[in-house]
Amino acid sequence: MVKIPDFFSLKHLLALSLALNVSLVLRVLFESENQGLHYYGLALQKKFRGTSMAESGSVQKVAHVSKRTVLSTPFSSSSSSVGTLSEVEDGGEKIINLDHGDPTMYESYWQKMGEKTTIVIPGWQSMSYFSDIKCVCWFLEPEFAKQVVRLHKVVGNAATEGRHIVVGTGSSQLYLAALFALSPQEAIEPMSVISAAPFYSSYPSMTDYQKSGLHKWAGDARSFNKLGPYIELITSPNNPDGFTRQSVINQTGGALIHDLAYYWPQYTPISSPADNDLTLFTVSKSTGHA
Ligand SMILES: Cc1ncc(COP(=O)(O)O)c(C=O)c1O
Numbered sequence: 001m002v003k004i005p006d007f008f009s010l011k012h013l014l015a016l017s018l019a020l021n022v023s024l025v026l027r028v029l030f031e032s033e034n035q036g037l038h039y040y041g042l043a044l045q046k047k048f049r050g051t052s053m054a055e056s057g058s059v060q061k062v063a064h065v066s067k068r069t070v071l072s073t074p075f076s077s078s079s080s081s082v083g084t085l086s087e088v089e090d091g092g093e094k095i096i097n098l099d100h101g102d103p104t105m106y107e108s109y110w111q112k113m114g115e116k117t118t119i120v121i122p123g124w125q126s127m128s129y130f131s132d133i134k135c136v137c138w139f140l141e142p143e144f145a146k147q148v149v150r151l152h153k154v155v156g157n158a159a160t161e162g163r164h165i166v167v168g169t170g171s172s173q174l175y176l177a178a179l180f181a182l183s184p185q186e187a188i189e190p191m192s193v194i195s196a197a198p199f200y201s202s203y204p205s206m207t208d209y210q211k212s213g214l215h216k217w218a219g220d221a222r223s224f225n226k227l228g229p230y231i232e233l234i235t236s237p238n239n240p241d242g243f244t245r246q247s248v249i250n251q252t253g254g255a256l257i258h259d260l261a262y263y264w265p266q267y268t269p270i271s272s273p274a275d276n277d278l279t280l281f282t283v284s285k286s287t288g289h290a
Helices: 010-039 107-117 142-155 170-182 203-208 283-287
Strands: 042-049 060-065 084-087 094-097 191-195 215-220 230-235 254-259
Touching: 170 203, 170 254, 170 283, 191 203, 203 215
Parallel strands: 191 215, 191 230, 230 254
Antiparallel strands: 042 060, 060 094, 084 094
16 A cells, blocks of 8 residues: 655645646547547638638638537538638648539549549540430430449439430539420520529529520529429539438429439438439539549
8 A cells, every 4th residue: 555645634635636637637628629620520610811712802711620510511512612621721720611612532532543544535436426316315325324324223323214314514514404405485484493592502603604585593492482384403412511302392383403413322321213304413423523
């Protein structure tokens, strides 16, 4: 047994023990706070700072990382309101750029794939306007169509039997094509295009980009109360919040566009094959290239 010197009373020991405990507790709290900066979620504490964007007249919004608020969105996108996470020379704090994303998340994965990712297209290939004239989309490469069907079957995220596949340069182009196809040509006024807020930030500008008389952005689907035909965009999982979604309009006469850009297993559980009249997918989100 350890002998306690005479000048140490029980009171002294109690005070010493208290001091040690308080300092230990403080240390544990301090360390977990710091670790939280690296491993926890992202608090949306907006901060404005001068950057190259600021020089060009706009302001860049950034958010600090803290363990208090978890941003539920599991993905980031080049033009969505979900930003990139980067460490800046700001006392080692992590910053989220809410102005734009940058799809570098899968870069190291694709680097590891090395030569497997190299694609060579000989100059003589695909010169004809027609790759398959029996197909609705006559310039769709049959081998590409085969691989699209195979991938959806393996992943289980889309019904492919008896479907037409239409290809475009990304789903943005296909979105415009879908709007054109679904808007009546003889209507007296433009067809309203809506989506439940919060929606992908590019929808309004994409919808009105061509200043078409056929369709017009009409905002949040939840507050839409106009009678007559409309086009509702259903994004699932949703950009920017990652929620699974269904139509929110309880009205007839609507055409639905399902934007399933993020319906891939790296972003969300695949519960059943999507089986809609019109579904948009994009290679860019499945591979992480945009
Ligand atoms: C919900 C959603 N739909 C469509 C797109 C457009 O994708 P693409 O790169 O194929 O044009 C994006 C891109 O960020 C998106 O977030």
